Amino acid sequence: QTTLAYQKTAYGKEETLTSLEDVTSYNNYYEFGTGKSDPAREASLFKPTPWAIKIEGAVKQAKTLSLEQLMKLAPLEERIYRMRCVEGWSMVIPWVGLPLKALIDWAQPTGNAKYVVFISANDPQTMPGARMPILDWPYVEGLRMDEAMQPLTLLAVGLYGKVLPNQNGAPVRLVVPWKYGFKGGKAITSIRFVEHMPQTTWMKAGPREYGFYANVNPQVDHPRWTQSSEKPIGGGLFGGRVKTRMFNGYDEVGQLYSGMDLKKYF
Template identity: 65%
Template sequence: MILKSNTNSITPSEITSESIYFKRREVLKALGIAVPVSLMPQAGFANNQKLKYSPRVITCPDKETTYQDITHYNNFYEFGTDKSDPAKYSGSLKTNPWNIDIEGNVKKTKSIGIEDLIRQFPLEERIYRHRCVEAWSMVVPWVGLSLKKFIEWCEPTNNAKYIEFVSLADPSMMPGISSPILKWPYTEALRIDEAVHPLSILAVGLYGQVLPNQNGAPIRLVVPWKYGFKGIKSIVKIRFVENQPNTTWNLANPNEYGFYSNVNPEVDHPRWSQATERRIGDGLFAARRKTLMFNGYADQVAHLYNGMNLKQYF
């Protein structure tokens, strides 16, 4: 299924050519400029190869955020609470080998390695808005696989109403785990109908390369109509459950972080407004942007919440 925005797509002139993008390191080396480790692809898959994927699916008309900004302004509390901490400290994360365990209401519990997953499921590049609850946003060219197809492979039973995701929590690699700011391991969840929506993906890369550690290597969830903290990173376990599970930020502060966490400009965070947002890369003096309902994906996902009070179920 190819999803296209009702607005104008990104123009070809705005897209950096792949050949230029992947030659940038050679140019820097020729000039005697060191390439930062945080810009290099991480060893999540064999040989650090470029990912092979189908043509891009553009669902956002805005210009893509630069690779530098995407990889250096992150929330990943397992490596620290400052936006720059993940890029600084996530080099300790070892992503090969990496297995994802499938548990709960499934026909058979099983496990799959990240390399087998990449070989088994087709990848595509999807240009998505990414909206953080702190009222900043990005446009990210994710490379990932259909969560719906992955769920079909997991073979959940009819008792599975929710899908729960669990992150790695290894203090030997993740210095932030020593902080009691959150309950570890990080967990998130979706209703099954949200999870099988065509927009929901498991991302394994961005800008055509394997996912950097600071962005959730080797595999993370991307649900573009929800706030960014729903996009759980470094997934090691997936459970299919009958009842709505607890999620990390909802446990930490249920008055500020609801289970659904749909982008909704009419529901403010108790400490700031969600009506506008700052696009990373626009500059300090650029005008703030109006927040779009469901992050601009209302036409595709609003039907999932028909009849729900979106201020109560925020």
């Protein structure tokens, strides 16, 4: 994998990283299969280059952005973020990428842009899971505009200093560290600015289980999984669990939701 040029940052310096082996072999990426080890095995046919992202919807002018252009919108930074999966496990990943804000500034959304929609690649030829009607393809995720502009929100193009492996969402994916992992759309092909809250893929698949916000919240339980604690990956058989923190520990985002009933808007 190609090494990237990037700046180190203070984000997550104190965290213990999940091993590269675990980060790249234990993935939820249903386009490559529903098993955790499927993506690492099945993603080799997928071609992340050349790549272009469509910028569309409520913008001054619809346009297309190549991967090379994207990587020049802002200096690449390394950010070590905790990732909390809705299934109750977590990792710490050193991403390389740029703030989504840089792309939004470049895209020049109009006043009608209240939400941002991220549409993932859907190529049944190279994505065996996308041949099955497991989810309503393509995978769609979304953020409210202020969430998208939050400095933590990252477009990742790499991890562990190198270009993103296919199974982790190459060539470019979203990382929103205070939300459950599924909010981070992978292999993004278009970014659309819209006026109304979009229906995301998981909201369609299970409206009772997955809401639009999907903020990590130990007080709002999932019908299937305990959300008050999590199992850090890499702890081995006897590593146990740790308590899950509100907003996955990223308290600074709390102000985005002031006055909102987070039990209702889960």
